[in-house]
Amino acid sequence: MMEPGLNHVLFVSTALFFIGIFGFLTRRNLITMLMSIELVLNSVNINFIAFNKYVWPHKLDGLFFSIFIIAIAAAEAAVAIAIIINLYRSHQSIDVENTEDLKF
């Protein structure tokens, strides 16, 4: 019963990253897009933790960084949600397809 190494973790995080990206590109619902962004951020968190644990066990910057990321993500999410709500007020929908007045 071997325990997972750095590569496994990085694999997971990278996968998560691209899943997030994929979700962001394909979802129509703004909230879901926001959530996929969160996935991206989390993959980054995993990266930091993993690097910290496996590569630089004595430098805790990674750990702290991930904490900060979580905090900032929350803030960002808050503002984003607010904006989306306001958007819903004006557009009566949170479908990204309906918000294409500004172009060219």
Place this chain on the structure above:
Amino acid sequence: MNEFLQIKLLGIFSLGMNLGWALLMIPLLPLLGFLSLGLFGKKYLKQSAGIFATLLLAASAFLSLHIAYGYFFKYGKLEGAYQKIIPIQFTWLQFSPGLSIDLGILLDPISVMMLVVVTFISLMVHIYSLAYMKGEERYPTYYSFLGLFTFSMLGLVMASNIFQLYIFWELVGVSSFLLIGYYYDRPSAVAACKKAFIITRFADLGFLIGILILSFYGGTLDFNSLIEKLTSTNSTEFKTIASASFVGISALTWALVLVFIGGAGKSALFPLHVWLPDAMEGPTPVSALIHAATMVVAGVFLVARLFPVFSMSEVALKVVSIIGIISALFAAVIACTQTDIKRVLAYSTMSQIGFMMFSLGVSGQAGESGLGFTAAMFHLFTHALFKALLFLGAGSVIHFIHSNEMKDMGGLRKYLPITHITFLIACLAISGMPPFAGFFSKEEILLAAYHHNATIYWIALATSGLTSFYMFRLYFSIFWNKEYIAHGEVHGEGGFVMMMPLILLSLGAAAAGFIPFGHFVTADGNLLESAFHLQFSIAPVALGLLGIFTAMWMYKKQNNRPDTIAHSMNSFYKLAYHKFYLDELYLFVTKKILFNLIGKPAAWFDKNVVNGLVNATGNSTVFISEKMKGFQSGKVQQYAIYFLAGVIGLAVLFIYIWK
């Protein structure tokens, strides 16, 4: 730093101070006339313009006579040869060391002779115009133009530097342009003056290039040093210019021929003569001054001025003589068919200039062989007198019946007695009847031709016969032929003011032949006794008489002989009548080739290609930006796709390709 006002005083001392200034005054007085009349004429000198200008010109004519007397009889000679004196000269424009345009005065026999001719004829014309142009709206302008012309002509003949000559050459051209176009509201006059200017300009192009070549090899523009350098066969300049050759012809010949083209343009020699007949649109006194006596002989003067250099190149001289003789004959033939009296006179002028030219062409440089040169100058002198006389006479005829056409004339001898007599004298003179002036000069020319080249001699002989024919055709059909039916009141001849020039000139035309010209004007400055053989002059005189009697037989009484003869040589007559269609040819060249084949394409090219390219760049930019706008689709997810594409693209590019 500049040499302005550094007048070479030595020359002036050699003449004596006052003479030097007198010399300067000769051209400056007409210039003064031009300026004052041009600037203030309209306001202040509306009436007195004529008197004013005439007085100025009288003064300068007197001065030039004074100078001539001084030059020929006092100080011109140095051990038996007339010297080239440069009393006044200053640098006008320095191109490079040694190569500069100097304005100056060169005194030698021909220039002094021309001084007299120009000022005298011009004075005559001034006086004549007092009456002839009276009441013209632009009376002051007319006189100011006359002043400009006289000034430039004088500057031309006194030029000490080939470029100075070119400068005044152009000025003469433009004043002729202005005077031909004097009646600016006649389209024909406008066309004529443009034609005259452009054709002479075209010829001047040759002159200019000729000057460039000469200056390059001669290393100077000054006549004396140029001649000196290019005539001494062992000078480096001469060696280079003679050896340097282009398409097998030596640079010297090129230069001279090109210069001669310039002369041919001004002197209306074949094939550049087409402007001269049209130039008759100008006022008749102007035709007398510019297009008969003075300006048109500028070409002859030019060749004479450079004659020493010409005599170094056989080919150039040959060209001169051939062109000369062709023009003489050609013009004479056309003259026989024209019905506009001024045009007849114009063609006769061209023919006479042809005489002068070929006589120069057949002349040699020194001693006896230089007869042609003297003869040409002599003929120039006499021709000026009687041709001016003819034109002024024609003027008074036209003034009388307000038409140039022969068919409106006839039987005028009763109405215009003085004109009739003087005109007759002139006709006799031009057709070389002894003892009138033309006889002597023409004899000498024929003699020179005879000694030198038989063919030219025979053609010349025939031509002189033709001359007398067409001149008397003119004379008879004006003064005899049908009776003149006076409609309306008949005012007499122009009165004393108009008659005096006629009389003076006719005296000249009658007597000028007895001047021993060879004593004054010769190619090398040394005295030349023109040996005079009676038996030689039989043939020309006989031919002349023949011409006169034919003319009398055909035109003295009104009859149908002219028409029958014209019919008998129908096609040729037509050809000659239409001046051998040269005008049409020129028209074709300019209109079709210059305008349609070069001008139009150039304009088109500029409008569409060059300009089009500029616009095309602009439009294509706009087009591209229009095509590109799709990127900005407004879909935030597409933006993300481009974003990530950018990331991946950069990563791939810089990790794998562009390390």
Place this chain on the structure above:
Amino acid sequence: MLNDFLLLMKSELVLAFILFLLLILKVGKEIRNERLLALIQILLLGNFIFGFFFIESGSLFGGMFATNGLIAFQKSIIGLGIYLISLLFSDWLKKSEHLPEFFILLLSAVLGMFFLISSGNLLMFYLSLELATIPVAAMANFDLDKKISSEASMKMILSSALSSGVLLFGISLIYGVTGTMSFDQIAALLDGSSLQILAFVFLFTAFAFKLSIVPFHLWTADVYEGAPIAVTSFLSVISKGTIAFILLTILYKVFAPMYALWYNMVMLLSVITMVVGNLFALRQQNIKRFLAFSSIAQVGFILLGISSYSNEGTSSVVYFVLIYVFSNLAAFGVAGAISQAAGKERIEDYKGLYQTNPFISWVLALSLFSLAGIPPTAGFFGKLFLITAGASKGNYFFIAVAALNMIISLYYYLRIVRAVFMDKNDQPIAKINLDPSTKLGMIICTAGIILIGLLSWVYDYITTLSI
């Protein structure tokens, strides 16, 4: 220690103080907008002036926060910018019922920017970057009832979130390969391995996004158009300037070992950016959108300057940003005044403006000439120095492209000049009576546009700082 702390962070502290003051005022009883605005303007002016005093250089928090003369100067440029904004858009600000919030958001963003410029550590960098971004996204939505406004802010928040995601991934990789976050240590450890390059690309794209370098620029135009003009001007001038400053530090200090790599990248992107920006700007009808693309093209020139990797590069970039603040804010100020008074933002509405409003027409014309880089306006010098700095690497193709783009840009700047001065219009925009403070702002901008170039000591001062 405390003394240091106070001195080195003085600009941040002053800003924070103003921020708290506004918060307190907000919770306190209502104050009339005019007076509040006047107060704010005075405070911002004070902030700007105070920026020139007690300039120290040093670092705090174990190198997380660093400052020096140049950084102080950059901060005072930003301070000037926000002061001008508070002046220029006073009409609009007075009308809005959320005046304090606007400035609270704005100032917090600016605070973030100050920290961003001074940051000496990737963590600090990330935090301040977010602090500088998120409030602006909220500000973009300030016209709550405008559809396009909310759309704009949505686009901004989402795409910036994505870009920060990518940025973080890059940072994590850097951490992975170097094990540190502080700039100088990273610089020592870089060796140009593929992974580092990948990390650098990720990191760089975040800058590219914020600076709206092609092809990461697509959000720009939409956001600029949708957002209120005051916010747009803030985005296009202040935040761009800030990012340019920090990019200088990052490239010149942190990634110096990778110079050969990033020179090519910067050159490539600069060319693309200029060309695309200009080509898009050609056919814009809306003045804000037009200015958005023109600012993209300007960024291309900034990159050209940056690519020189020299003190001239630094100083010319800073100088250009200073000039850019004046010229672009003047342009936005005029646009704002017009859209505030007449509600018109399309270029053809500007036709015949000169007949009715000569003053703002001249201001607009001058600012446009300055943007186009035409003497004697300062823009000429700014652009010329950027190009000269770029040319010092002897890459003439690059310079030729830049020169070519100057022509294209001139074309579309002249389009507006033409509309204002030449084109006939039967009902031009009516005479606008400007708020005095707006007028003051425009005059300051004009003076700056004319003088900053001709007075060469300004530039010399910057060069002395940037060694």
Place this chain on the structure above:
Amino acid sequence: MNLTLLILLPLLTAVVILLMRSSVQVKWSALIGASAQFILALILFFTFRKERALGNASQMLFEIQYKWFPSWHISFHLGVDGISVAMILLTAFVVIAGVLVSWNVEKMTKEFYLLLILLSLGAYGFFISLDLFILFFFLEIAVIPKYLLIGIWGSGKKEYAANKLALMLMGGSALVLVGLLGLYFGGNENTFDLLLLSKMKIPIMVQKICFPLLFVGFGVFTALFPFHTWVPDGHSSAPTAGSMFLAGISMKLGGYGCLRVATYLMPEGAREYANIIIVLSTIAILYGAFATMMQKDLKYINAYSSVSHCGFVLLGIGMLTKTAIAGAVMQMVSHGLMTALFFAVIGMIYERTHTREVNEMGGLIKVMPFITTVLFIVGLCSLGLPGLSGFVAEMTVFMGSWQNPDPFHRVATIAACMSIVVTAVYILRAIGQTAMGPINDRYLSLQDAKWNEKLAAIILIAGIIAIGIAPFWLNDLVTPAAEVIMQKVAGK
């Protein structure tokens, strides 16, 4: 004398104009300013002659140098030699005449005169600057006023013309910029200073790249053959004073730049590309002349003839002989005066007849003798009549060109000479159809020139004739400077 006056005076005038209220005040202050410039230019000319006469043989006189952007090795370095003095005189003449002829501009008078004065400021600065940076600065200053002048006060398709002009000129100056940067970094020390650059040895490679950039860049200003298309449109849609300044001054900026910057600083480059220059300019001369023959609009006629005449400038430069270069400068001065006068006359005629189509006019001598006389004079000058400036300049160019003995130069020279015939053709066509011939009845009531027009015409004619009948002063002014340039080019 202090050269900064030449910059400060127009600046002052501009400020005064800004302060003026009524249009009359504006006009008068502009006129006074222009006259002051005129006097200043004359003073400069005479003091310059005096200095030289006193034997001050230094290449540039009245040098001043102020610090300006020292960190870029830029300095505000002014100084003049004969060529610059000639150009400054030309500018002064054209400016005062331009101010005079536009006396009855009623639309936005203040702005109009402001722009005119700014243009003159740019020109003066350009001609006296010895530092390439400020030279470029002034070069570009002069562009935008033209754009506005054409766009606001112009006629016809003015927007198009203005845009084209501004963009092509800016394109030209962009090329110049690149070339200048090449010089800046190419030399063995980074500097924009003309004199320093002229001392140092610029690598052949750099010259080969930068010379064409600079020459073409400046060439765009002076209608170098394929880049001349802004000339016809620009001139024909500009207001009278606008076209006068455009053709009289700003086209000369290009020629001066080609000579002073491109040729003087990069002799090897010049020798490398001389033949191409000659070919292009010869094409321009003939092609411009033939294109002119086809024009119906007086302004187009003069514009295309300007292309042809400026060809002589470039030809003179390309021939690389002292005389030819002197001739080129003379041609610049002469053409400046002449074409300004021509445009002035066209403007006067247009104001009266309200048409510029030659074949709609005729017989104008009758009603406006003064104007038509001026038309004759300027026409004759442009076809190179002795006694007027055109002749002197062209002959000097020909003489200088002919000093190159090889066939190529010979052919080019002869081709150029041919243009004098074509010029005669189109000029006489134009004059003949406008001034001569039967007059159209609807023109019978027209008035002759007013005082300001007369004054303007007389000033310019005075210049033309002063060169035409006494060219030696201009020659003495220009030739030494040309000599300096030639010595550099000849590599001595």
